[in-house]
Amino acid sequence: MKVFLNKRIPQIGIDLLKENNLEIITPQTDNLSHEEWLENCKKADIILNVGKNKYDKDFFDNFPNVKAISLFSVGFDQVDIAEATKRKIPVGNTPDVLSRATSDVAFLLMQMVSRKVNYNIEKVKSGNWKDFDALEELGQELYGKTLGILGLGRIGFEMAEKCKGAFGMNIIYHNRSHNETAEKELDAKYVSFDELIQNSDIISIHANYTPEQANLFNQSVFEKMKPNLIFINTARGGFHNETDLYKALKSGKIWGAGLDVTNPEPMSNENPLLQLPNVCILPHIGSATIEARNGMARLAAENVIAFSKNQPMPNCVNPEIYQ
Numbered sequence: 001m002k003v004f005l006n007k008r009i010p011q012i013g014i015d016l017l018k019e020n021n022l023e024i025i026t027p028q029t030d031n032l033s034h035e036e037w038l039e040n041c042k043k044a045d046i047i048l049n050v051g052k053n054k055y056d057k058d059f060f061d062n063f064p065n066v067k068a069i070s071l072f073s074v075g076f077d078q079v080d081i082a083e084a085t086k087r088k089i090p091v092g093n094t095p096d097v098l099s100r101a102t103s104d105v106a107f108l109l110m111q112m113v114s115r116k117v118n119y120n121i122e123k124v125k126s127g128n129w130k131d132f133d134a135l136e137e138l139g140q141e142l143y144g145k146t147l148g149i150l151g152l153g154r155i156g157f158e159m160a161e162k163c164k165g166a167f168g169m170n171i172i173y174h175n176r177s178h179n180e181t182a183e184k185e186l187d188a189k190y191v192s193f194d195e196l197i198q199n200s201d202i203i204s205i206h207a208n209y210t211p212e213q214a215n216l217f218n219q220s221v222f223e224k225m226k227p228n229l230i231f232i233n234t235a236r237g238g239f240h241n242e243t244d245l246y247k248a249l250k251s252g253k254i255w256g257a258g259l260d261v262t263n264p265e266p267m268s269n270e271n272p273l274l275q276l277p278n279v280c281i282l283p284h285i286g287s288a289t290i291e292a293r294n295g296m297a298r299l300a301a302e303n304v305i306a307f308s309k310n311q312p313m314p315n316c317v318n319p320e321i322y323q
């Protein structure tokens, strides 16, 4: 069985594939052109996908040889799951192993934005730090604030737990269903989307993205938020409308924003958001720890191996295909 691996992954994943006698197709470069990527897809039975390649109806029509996809990510928004399911193509992902790392980044961004760390570092570096000033560079404290989580699943729970533990925050959340563990352990309160955006001091997005949710955070939503609102997005860039976010930040309608994800990625280094003092943007590093990436490599390889043995993938986004 041939596995197309389009980019480098930690060695633990490669070793597992090799131990199971899988033939790995690896390109000589990590930066394949789209055409080169398509060429390699032609040769594969299964793709171990790193990055944002799209798997939609056209792809499945053009590559009937591809019988399974193992994503090196927990997010699966790049795959048309309904289409894959219709064709009985299993789609694997890498849950849990990256929840701590990703919620750490959300927590980090929240603190950076609350104390304007980005802006203040720049001030020191550029020589514009003149003297101690009682009224300058003031941040806002996080203790006792209300954290609103959109999407209280695995990563959302870890973010809520950290914020409760470190800052005694009140947790409110909006989710597709109630999270009883969070309600019991963190005293989290389920609220409507409108209540979430109106009552939160910090909003952190941890929902899985679907195209129907594009621009969910837009001008009308930013207008309803508190002026001290810290907006954190470590989920997917499509959730926020970038122009509307820019306007809300520039006009002071909200306090600030911390983003680990943008749309598109990478973001242009001339993007006006980067000029704002109340914004901190990272290059999609939520899961970028040695521990998380090793875990992801292991889970992604285990999904490939299970498929090669005609067994259900241990972490499958569309397990109904096995019924």
Ligand SMILES: NC(=O)C1=CN([C@@H]2O[C@H](COP(=O)(O)OP(=O)(O)OC[C@H]3O[C@@H](n4cnc5c(N)ncnc54)[C@H](O)[C@@H]3O)[C@@H](O)[C@H]2O)C=CC1
Pocket (backbone or CB within 6 Å): 074, 075, 076, 095, 096, 098, 099, 102, 150, 151, 152, 153, 154, 155, 156, 174, 175, 176, 177, 206, 207, 208, 209, 213, 234, 235, 236, 260, 261, 284, 285, 286, 287, 288
């Ligand atoms: N920045 C980064 O490097 C990373 C980003 N992510 C993103 O984080 C997302 C969440 O991952 P997990 O927590 O493991 O997923 P999960 O499936 O455990 O949790 C997502 C939750 O969001 C809820 N949800 C989805 N749409 C919603 C909506 N419109 N309103 C309310 N709730 C909604 C679901 O019901 C679910 O409970 C991933 O799908 C991925 O996009 C994940 C890992 C790393």
Ligand SMILES: O=C(O)C(=O)CO
Pocket (backbone or CB within 6 Å): 072, 073, 074, 075, 076, 098, 286, 287
């Ligand atoms: O796992 C994901 O969904 C990511 O975005 C990268 O780890």
